[in-house]
Amino acid sequence: xxxxxxxxxxxxxxxxxLNGVTLSVKQGEFVSIVGHxxxxxxxxxxxxxGEDHPTTGSVSFDSVNLKKMKKKDMPELxxxxxxxxxxxxxxxxxxxxxNVAFAMEVAGKxxxxxxxxxxxxxxxxxxxxxxxxxxxxxxxxxxxxxxxARAIVNHPDxxxxxxxxxxxxxxxxxxxxxxxxxxxDMGTTVILTTHNKGVVEALGKRxxxxxxxxxxxxxxxxxxxx
Ligand code: ADP
Numbered sequence: 254x255x256x257x258x259x260x261x262x263x264x265x266x267x268x269x270x271l272n273g274v275t276l277s278v279k280q281g282e283f284v285s286i287v288g289h290x291x292x293x294x295x296x297x298x299x300x301x302x303g304e305d306h307p308t309t310g311s312v313s314f315d316s317v318n319l320k321k322m323k324k325k326d327m328p329e330l331x332x333x334x335x336x337x338x339x340x341x342x343x344x345x346x347x348x349x350x351x352n353v354a355f356a357m358e359v360a361g362k363x364x365x366x367x368x369x370x371x372x373x374x375x376x377x378x379x380x381x382x383x384x385x386x387x388x389x390x391x392x393x394x395x396x397x398x399x400x401x402a403r404a405i406v407n408h409p410d411x412x413x414x415x416x417x418x419x420x421x422x423x424x425x426x427x428x429x430x431x432x433x434x435x436x437x438d439m440g441t442t443v444i445l446t447t448h449n450k451g452v453v454e455a456l457g458k459r460x461x462x463x464x465x466x467x468x469x470x471x472x473x474x475x476x477x478x479x
Contacts, residue, residue, distance in 0.1 A: 260310035270296040272466035288463035335404030339419035350384040394425030450477040
């Protein structure tokens with residue numbers, strides 16, 4: 254599904270963020286990416302989203318080289334990828350329901366589809382009781398669950414979760430990880446970046462360790478080796 258072929262990325266100031274990264278991720282995998290701050294994790298995600306391109310090497314999604322993808326096809330790629338951020342990035346003036354509904358509106362879904370899918374997806378993240386709350390009326394864990402609902406509502410093939418538990422306490426972290434696991438069990442590929450050793454070990458899935466722009470380990474069984 255995803256293939257990084259000998260990818261290097263240098264920024265204009267000379268910083269080498271990625272250095273010869275080769276990596277493949279199959280449909281249905283759950284992959285955690287760990288590494289110290291500055292290791293290149295965010296750059297890897299940006300290249301995968303087509304927000305930026307490698308200096309050398311190539312990134313492919315379903316065998317299509319993202320650099321060669323036409324501009325008009327980018328929105329379609331973005332719809333196939335749901336993104337979850339550490340800082341939630343919800344719209345403050347919309348309720349939980351409206352935040353999720355808005356993602357469907359942007360994707361061109363009908364009012365009927367929205368009315369049927371939004372409650373369903375909010376139930377999946379156990380937020381039925383709070384769907385009319387605004388972000389300021391929700392806890393960190395609840396905000397992240399809204400963000401997950403928003404990320405999955407258009408049935409993406411891939412979820413990218415960039416430090417999704419970075420602002421959460423251990424109980425909420427555990428809940429978010431369980432939800433991501435459930436989404437993966439339903440068939441969606443998940444790529445998670447995290448600093449949290451407990452998360453990686455609880456998952457027991459593939460772990461890629463990055464350091465100074467390189468992959469230094471790729472374990473199939475959930476070892477956090479920093
Ligand atoms: P991580 O997500 O693992 O913390 P990043 O991918 O954000 O790592 O950063 C990798 C390296 O690239 C760091 O040294 C960072 O300072 C640098 N970097 C990231 N983005 C930019 C940018 N836009 N311009 C210059 N350097 C950058």
